[in-house]
Amino acid sequence: MSWLLNAKIHLLGADILWREIIGNLFGLVSAVLGMRRRVTAWPVGMAGNVLLFTVFLGGVFATPQDKNLYGQAGRQVFFFAASLYGWALWQRNRRERAARAGGAADAGAVRPRWATNPERLALLVAAAVGVVVGDLILRHLASFGPLSDAWIFTGSLLATYGMARGYVEFWLIWIAVDAVGVPLLLRAHYYPSALLYVVYGGFCVWGFAAWWRLQRRLAGPTPASPEMEAVG
Secondary structure, X not given: OHHXXXXXXXXXXXEEEHHHHHHHXXXXXXXXXXXXXXXXXXXXHHHHHHHHHHHHEHHHHOOOOOOEOHHHHHHHHHHHHHHHHHHHHHHHHHHHHHHHXXXXXXXXXXXXXXXXXXXXXXXXXXXXXXXXXHHHHHHHOOOOOHHHHHHHHHHHHHHHHHHHHOEOOHHHHHHHHHHHHHHHHHHOOOHHHHHHHHHHHHHXXXXXXXXXXXXXXXXXXXXXXXXXXXXX
């Protein structure tokens, strides 16, 4: 445990913690599994949340950056809680779909769909309220880049919730989070996280296209058609 907390490499004139690298790699693997609609996406992501929580409280855990990004750290806690919800929901979905298929194995734990207009409105209201309230709280806590951090925190929670519900739009929310997160992390010298955010951004474009195509295929010609129950 001591090695994991303190191990680092010196790269491009900066000290970088291995737990920042490992935590972000867990996040990337979780994203890949999420695109493939695998239940294991959730526990893998939770392992990364634990590591990154210690990374973004740089002033508390004495990281080389020595900066506290309370929004980034706080979202790891909420990620963990939201992942418990997503994990339970996807497990239930998989069991129910397997039962409807007569016990056959189900390749996907959730069926991608577009959010309804009321659901989209709820997401927009939650985003606006979350950013305003988050900015006020993070400024009070003297967090680094409070407004950007507030959006990253809020958007990440909404994207995680959207993934759990199977909304195709959750990929677009992640892209918006990454677009703000990269410059913030570069300014704070969290270089591995910034690099992974760039990778996430490209991956989210791919994931959005994949889920969009899958949603169109699963929609099928009629609600009663066998294609409606296929998972690809």
